[in-house]
Amino acid sequence: MRVKRYIVNALPEAVSMIRSELGKDAVILNTKEIKVGGFMGMFRKKKVEVIAAIESNQVNAPPVQQQRVQSPEVDAVVEQILQTAQRKTPSAAATAVMEPIIAQPVSGSPTKMEREQFIIDEIRDLREYMIKLSKQQSSNSAMSVHLIQLQEHLSEQEMDVLWIERLLQAIIDKQVEERSEYNKEQVWEHAGEQLEAWLRPYEGSGISSSARVVHFVGPTGVGKTTTIAKLAAEQTIKKGRKVGFITSDTYRIAAVDQLRTYANILNVPIEVVFSQMDLPRAMKQLAERDLIYMDTAGRNFRSELHVSEVNSLLQSSEPSETILVLSMTGKTRDMAAVAEQFCKYGVQKVLFTKLDETSVYGAIFNLIMNFELLPTYLASGQTVPDDIEKFQVDTYIQKLLRGNGS
Structure with missing residues (x-):
């Protein structure tokens, strides 16, 4: 037996190809809807997979006399399905059922019951296809x-x-x-x-009030240091809490000096660590602080090695949590790649910066829904401490749907 697989947009297209390549004696064994192509599981297109077969001795053989199955019950079902198909999708039905439904001659002399069952199965598959096609057309018309x-x-x-x-x-x-x-x-x-x-x-996450140590991680240039200064100003000026800084961002030139400048303005102590071994010393120096914000180095976080390296600095015996900081000026797929890496290590919260530098906000929705990240704050501009606000669903949706012209 010769079996061939076809991937087509619709069943009628497969029927034409099967007749052309295998002949009118071929039979359809199975049909099902599949999705093909796409990128990283997205943008996949719906197709129909059709499996057809023909007896090897019938390929290129002279036509044989075919007998219609004489069964009132089968004929009645066939007529009903064809009438329904014609009413719903006349063109597709006419294309898909150009030949009378017949029992194909196969080896082993199938019984009448087997032939009738085969036809009933074919009718059922055709009916399911017509229903799907009808729903699709209804959706398109809507x-x-x-x-x-x-x-x-x-x-x-x-x-x-x-x-x-x-x-x-x-x-x-x-x-x-x-x-x-x-x-x-x-x-x-x-x-x-x-x-x-x-x-x-996902609303109302914020930074946990029970966390004493808050780590900020994210790629280079997303604004972690400025964001830390904004949050520290909020805690010291508005809430009167004693805040301390730790920075391990010794890779970027002047990164320590930038945070030290903010620390001097806010009258906040700062400790610099170069490795995990320096952390106990830094924590001891800041033992009297109510809240400690830790700035980490921005690296290529598409690399799992760099993510693991930063994660080693985030271990603490104190109640702590980690905030992933992402810039809205970054590419959506790059942000998704970074989020995927950090989610492996249990990071659950995210903070978005530089909203004032873009008018495209779909990435926020994608990251929340696809990775179940909890949004904490939205930051924009360089003004400390004003240019930051807690994530609010209503405000975000207004930004996302802005420009609808209504």
Whole structure:
């Protein structure tokens, strides 16, 4: 028996190819929907996998007389399915069922029951395909101009395709449930409501009040040092807490001097460590401090070795937590790669900087939803301590959906 696999957009396309390559005596053994292509599990396209076969002795052989299965029950089912297919998708049904459904001659002289079962299985597969095709056409027809505008806007915001599709489908389902077509304002309103439902469980994380030591990690140039100064000013000026600094950022020129300048302005003691062995000494010097912020060196955190190296400095006997700092000026896929590396070591919280230097905010949503990171603060500008605020779902959604023209 000769068996061949086809990957096509739709079943009718496979039927044409099978007849051309294997002949009219070929039979379809199986069909199923699959996803192919894409990048890092995203942007994958839906395809149909079709498995067809033909007896080896029938390839290029003269046509044989084929007998139609005489079974009133099967004929009735066939007629019903074909009528349904014609009503829902006339063109696809006509293409997919160009030949009468027949029992193919196979070795071993199959019984009438086996032939009928084969036909019933084929009809079932065809019916399932028609249902999927009908749903897809209904979904496409429900894509109003307002939904398309929303889709384009979120794509420009670099939201992952997977989440865009889920959001659009949620709005379409609401329209079907309410038996109405939303106008522009309603589409964007429901989009905001769905985004809020997804993000609300991650709101209010902040920095834990029980943590005495807070480590800040992230790539070079994301603004860790300035962010530490903003948070320290908030704690010392507004809340009256005694704060101390530790820095291990001895790789970057003038990094220590920058944090030392902030420390002098805020009247905060600072300790410099070069390795994990220096940490006990630094902690002893800052024993009277209520809160200690530790600045770490920015490295190429696509490298697991560098992530492991920084992680070795984060071990503490004190109640502590680690904040991943990412800049919104970075590429979305680079931020995702860094987040994936740190999540392996249990980092659960993230802080976003430089929001004033971009108008694209989809990366925040992607990182929260894809890695279940808890957003703490959003920082913008260089002003200490003003240019930082706690993450608020409503404020973020306004930024994400800004420019909708409504």
